Amino acid sequence: xxxITQSPRHKVTETGTPVTLRCHQTExxxxxxxxxxxxxxxxRLIHYSYGVKDTDKGEVxxxxxxxxxxxEDFLLTLESATxxxxxxxxxxxxxxxxxxxxxxxxxxxxxxxx
Amino acid sequence: xxxxxxxxxxLILQEGANxxxxxNFSDSVNNLQWFHQNPWGQLINLFYIPSGTKQNGRLSxxxxxxxxxxxxxxxxxxxxxxxxxxxxxxxxxRALTFGSGxxxxxxx
Numbered sequence: 569x570x571x572i573t574q575s576p577r578h579k580v581t582e583t584g585t586p587v588t589l590r591c592h593q594t595e596x597x598x599x600x601x602x603x604x605x606x607x608x609x610x611x612r613l614i615h616y617s618y619g620v621k622d623t624d625k626g627e628v629x630x631x632x633x634x635x636x637x638x639x640e641d642f643l644l645t646l647e648s649a650t651x652x653x654x655x656x657x658x659x660x661x662x663x664x665x666x667x668x669x670x671x672x673x674x675x676x677x678x679x680x681x682x
Numbered sequence: 683x684x685x686x687x688x689x690x691x692x693l694i695l696q697e698g699a700n701x702x703x704x705x706n707f708s709d710s711v712n713n714l715q716w717f718h719q720n721p722w723g724q725l726i727n728l729f730y731i732p733s734g735t736k737q738n739g740r741l742s743x744x745x746x747x748x749x750x751x752x753x754x755x756x757x758x759x760x761x762x763x764x765x766x767x768x769x770x771x772x773x774x775x776r777a778l779t780f781g782s783g784x785x786x787x788x789x790x
Protein backbone atom coordinates (compact mmCIF):
# COMPACT_ATOMS: atom_id res chain seq x y z
CA UNK A 569 0.00 0.00 0.00
CA UNK A 570 1.60 3.25 -1.17
CA UNK A 571 -0.84 5.44 0.74
CA ILE A 572 -2.71 6.79 -2.29
CA THR A 573 -6.32 7.89 -1.99
CA GLN A 574 -8.48 9.05 -4.87
CA SER A 575 -11.73 10.97 -4.51
CA PRO A 576 -14.43 10.75 -5.54
CA ARG A 577 -14.34 7.08 -6.46
CA HIS A 578 -17.47 7.32 -8.57
CA LYS A 579 -19.10 10.36 -10.14
CA VAL A 580 -21.81 11.06 -12.68
CA THR A 581 -21.86 14.57 -14.07
CA GLU A 582 -23.52 16.49 -16.87
CA THR A 583 -21.87 17.69 -20.05
CA GLY A 584 -20.41 21.15 -19.66
CA THR A 585 -19.93 21.07 -15.89
CA PRO A 586 -16.53 21.35 -14.23
CA VAL A 587 -15.20 18.32 -12.38
CA THR A 588 -12.20 17.97 -10.07
CA LEU A 589 -10.65 14.68 -9.08
CA ARG A 590 -8.31 14.56 -6.13
CA CYS A 591 -5.31 12.35 -5.52
CA HIS A 592 -3.88 12.35 -2.01
CA GLN A 593 -0.69 10.60 -0.91
CA THR A 594 0.75 10.23 2.55
CA GLU A 595 4.40 9.33 1.82
CA UNK A 596 5.86 12.58 0.47
CA UNK A 597 6.63 11.29 -3.04
CA UNK A 598 7.71 13.96 -5.50
CA UNK A 599 6.39 12.41 -8.71
CA UNK A 600 2.66 11.98 -9.23
CA UNK A 601 0.69 11.06 -12.35
CA UNK A 602 -2.81 11.06 -13.76
CA UNK A 603 -3.73 8.36 -16.29
CA UNK A 604 -6.99 7.53 -17.95
CA UNK A 605 -8.03 4.03 -18.96
CA UNK A 606 -10.37 3.31 -21.84
CA UNK A 607 -11.26 0.07 -23.63
CA UNK A 608 -8.83 -0.57 -26.47
CA UNK A 609 -6.40 2.14 -25.35
CA UNK A 610 -4.88 0.81 -22.18
CA UNK A 611 -3.57 3.48 -19.83
CA ARG A 612 -2.68 6.87 -21.26
CA LEU A 613 -0.90 9.67 -19.46
CA ILE A 614 -2.83 12.91 -18.98
CA HIS A 615 -0.51 15.02 -16.83
CA TYR A 616 2.21 14.46 -14.32
CA SER A 617 3.93 16.44 -11.60
CA TYR A 618 7.53 16.41 -10.43
CA GLY A 619 7.10 18.70 -7.47
CA VAL A 620 4.95 21.42 -5.96
CA LYS A 621 3.76 23.68 -8.76
CA ASP A 622 5.82 21.67 -11.29
CA THR A 623 3.64 19.90 -13.83
CA ASP A 624 3.84 18.76 -17.43
CA LYS A 625 1.53 17.43 -20.11
CA GLY A 626 1.10 13.86 -21.18
CA GLU A 627 -0.19 12.43 -24.44
CA VAL A 628 -3.90 13.15 -23.83
CA UNK A 629 -3.86 16.45 -21.94
CA UNK A 630 -6.40 18.40 -24.04
CA UNK A 631 -9.43 19.35 -21.94
CA UNK A 632 -7.64 18.74 -18.64
CA UNK A 633 -5.72 20.91 -16.22
CA UNK A 634 -3.85 20.01 -13.05
CA UNK A 635 -2.61 21.70 -9.94
CA UNK A 636 -0.24 20.76 -7.18
CA UNK A 637 -0.06 23.31 -4.40
CA UNK A 638 1.01 20.78 -1.76
CA UNK A 639 3.23 17.71 -2.03
CA GLU A 640 0.46 15.41 -0.91
CA ASP A 641 -2.30 16.54 -3.30
CA PHE A 642 -2.51 16.39 -7.09
CA LEU A 643 -5.76 17.67 -8.56
CA LEU A 644 -7.12 16.90 -12.01
CA THR A 645 -9.76 19.28 -13.38
CA LEU A 646 -12.05 18.89 -16.34
CA GLU A 647 -12.98 22.50 -17.05
CA SER A 648 -16.08 21.59 -19.07
CA ALA A 649 -16.75 17.88 -19.08
CA THR A 650 -17.58 16.12 -22.35
CA UNK A 651 -18.86 12.62 -23.03
CA UNK A 652 -15.46 11.67 -24.46
CA UNK A 653 -14.04 12.17 -20.97
CA UNK A 654 -16.12 9.34 -19.58
CA UNK A 655 -13.38 7.06 -18.35
CA UNK A 656 -11.61 5.53 -15.39
CA UNK A 657 -8.97 7.85 -13.98
CA UNK A 658 -5.98 6.53 -12.09
CA UNK A 659 -3.54 8.46 -10.01
CA UNK A 660 -0.05 7.05 -9.51
CA UNK A 661 3.12 7.86 -7.62
CA UNK A 662 6.76 7.03 -8.23
CA UNK A 663 8.78 5.84 -5.29
CA UNK A 664 11.82 7.72 -6.53
CA UNK A 665 12.75 10.37 -9.02
CA UNK A 666 10.58 9.82 -12.08
CA UNK A 667 9.35 6.73 -13.85
CA UNK A 668 12.68 4.99 -13.41
CA UNK A 669 11.36 3.74 -10.12
CA UNK A 670 8.55 1.53 -9.02
CA UNK A 671 5.14 3.02 -9.80
CA UNK A 672 2.08 2.48 -7.59
CA UNK A 673 -1.52 3.26 -8.49
CA UNK A 674 -4.50 4.49 -6.58
CA UNK A 675 -7.78 2.60 -6.75
CA UNK A 676 -9.26 4.65 -9.59
CA UNK A 677 -12.09 7.13 -10.09
CA UNK A 678 -14.98 6.13 -12.34
CA UNK A 679 -16.33 9.21 -14.13
CA UNK A 680 -19.43 9.21 -16.31
CA UNK A 681 -20.36 12.32 -18.28
CA UNK A 682 -23.98 12.30 -19.47
CA UNK B 683 6.99 7.67 -29.64
CA UNK B 684 7.84 4.22 -28.45
CA UNK B 685 5.50 1.35 -29.34
CA UNK B 686 4.70 -1.29 -26.73
CA UNK B 687 3.00 -4.44 -27.98
CA UNK B 688 1.69 -7.24 -25.81
CA UNK B 689 0.71 -10.72 -26.85
CA UNK B 690 -1.52 -12.57 -26.81
CA UNK B 691 -4.34 -10.04 -26.36
CA UNK B 692 -6.54 -12.68 -24.74
CA LEU B 693 -5.78 -15.95 -23.01
CA ILE B 694 -8.01 -18.57 -21.43
CA LEU B 695 -6.46 -21.22 -19.19
CA GLN B 696 -7.58 -24.05 -17.01
CA GLU B 697 -6.57 -23.79 -13.40
CA GLY B 698 -3.12 -25.32 -12.90
CA ALA B 699 -1.83 -24.51 -16.38
CA ASN B 700 1.26 -22.44 -17.11
CA UNK B 701 1.43 -19.43 -19.40
CA UNK B 702 3.85 -16.95 -20.93
CA UNK B 703 2.92 -13.36 -21.72
CA UNK B 704 5.12 -11.30 -24.01
CA UNK B 705 5.90 -7.59 -24.22
CA ASN B 706 7.81 -6.16 -27.18
CA PHE B 707 9.00 -2.57 -27.34
CA SER B 708 10.29 -0.60 -30.28
CA ASP B 709 13.10 1.42 -28.72
CA SER B 710 15.63 1.38 -25.92
CA VAL B 711 14.15 1.67 -22.47
CA ASN B 712 15.51 2.54 -19.05
CA ASN B 713 13.25 0.14 -17.25
CA LEU B 714 10.17 -2.00 -17.59
CA GLN B 715 7.41 -2.82 -15.13
CA TRP B 716 4.64 -5.42 -15.11
CA PHE B 717 1.23 -4.74 -13.59
CA HIS B 718 -1.81 -6.87 -12.87
CA GLN B 719 -5.27 -5.32 -12.99
CA ASN B 720 -7.72 -7.47 -11.09
CA PRO B 721 -11.41 -7.81 -12.04
CA TRP B 722 -12.25 -5.00 -9.59
CA GLY B 723 -9.98 -2.60 -11.45
CA GLN B 724 -7.13 -2.40 -8.98
CA LEU B 725 -3.65 -2.09 -10.53
CA ILE B 726 -0.90 -3.96 -8.73
CA ASN B 727 2.78 -3.62 -9.49
CA LEU B 728 4.22 -7.10 -10.04
CA PHE B 729 7.78 -6.46 -11.15
CA TYR B 730 10.25 -3.68 -11.69
CA ILE B 731 12.60 -5.37 -14.15
CA PRO B 732 14.89 -3.33 -16.43
CA SER B 733 16.90 -6.44 -17.25
CA GLY B 734 17.48 -9.99 -16.10
CA THR B 735 15.08 -12.30 -14.30
CA LYS B 736 13.06 -11.95 -11.12
CA GLN B 737 10.73 -14.33 -9.37
CA ASN B 738 7.91 -13.80 -6.93
CA GLY B 739 6.13 -16.97 -5.95
CA ARG B 740 4.44 -18.49 -9.00
CA LEU B 741 5.26 -15.47 -11.13
CA SER B 742 8.54 -14.67 -12.77
CA UNK B 743 9.66 -12.14 -15.34
CA UNK B 744 12.57 -11.84 -17.72
CA UNK B 745 13.63 -8.76 -19.65
CA UNK B 746 16.14 -8.88 -22.50
CA UNK B 747 16.67 -5.18 -23.07
CA UNK B 748 19.12 -5.65 -25.95
CA UNK B 749 16.46 -7.59 -27.88
CA UNK B 750 13.62 -5.32 -26.73
CA UNK B 751 11.28 -7.77 -25.10
CA UNK B 752 10.10 -8.99 -21.74
CA UNK B 753 8.28 -12.15 -20.70
CA UNK B 754 5.99 -12.79 -17.77
CA UNK B 755 5.60 -16.41 -16.68
CA UNK B 756 2.68 -17.62 -14.64
CA UNK B 757 2.97 -21.14 -13.32
CA UNK B 758 0.22 -23.30 -11.81
CA UNK B 759 -2.35 -20.63 -12.57
CA UNK B 760 -5.19 -19.93 -10.15
CA UNK B 761 -8.53 -18.23 -10.66
CA UNK B 762 -7.19 -15.26 -8.70
CA UNK B 763 -4.65 -14.70 -11.49
CA UNK B 764 -7.48 -13.60 -13.78
CA UNK B 765 -7.46 -10.03 -14.98
CA UNK B 766 -5.40 -7.91 -17.33
CA UNK B 767 -1.61 -7.86 -17.36
CA UNK B 768 0.14 -4.71 -18.53
CA UNK B 769 3.75 -4.02 -19.25
CA UNK B 770 4.97 -0.44 -19.14
CA UNK B 771 8.28 1.05 -20.20
CA UNK B 772 10.27 4.08 -19.20
CA UNK B 773 12.20 5.90 -21.91
CA UNK B 774 13.60 8.59 -19.66
CA UNK B 775 10.72 10.98 -20.29
CA ARG B 776 9.56 10.90 -16.69
CA ALA B 777 6.42 8.80 -17.24
CA LEU B 778 5.65 5.23 -18.24
CA THR B 779 4.19 4.17 -21.58
CA PHE B 780 1.81 1.22 -21.33
CA GLY B 781 1.01 -1.63 -23.64
CA SER B 782 -2.61 -2.49 -24.35
CA GLY B 783 -2.53 -5.51 -22.07
CA UNK B 784 -3.18 -9.25 -22.08
CA UNK B 785 -6.55 -10.31 -20.71
CA UNK B 786 -6.22 -13.59 -18.81
CA UNK B 787 -9.12 -15.74 -17.72
CA UNK B 788 -8.36 -18.76 -15.53
CA UNK B 789 -11.21 -21.22 -15.38
CA UNK B 790 -11.71 -23.62 -12.44
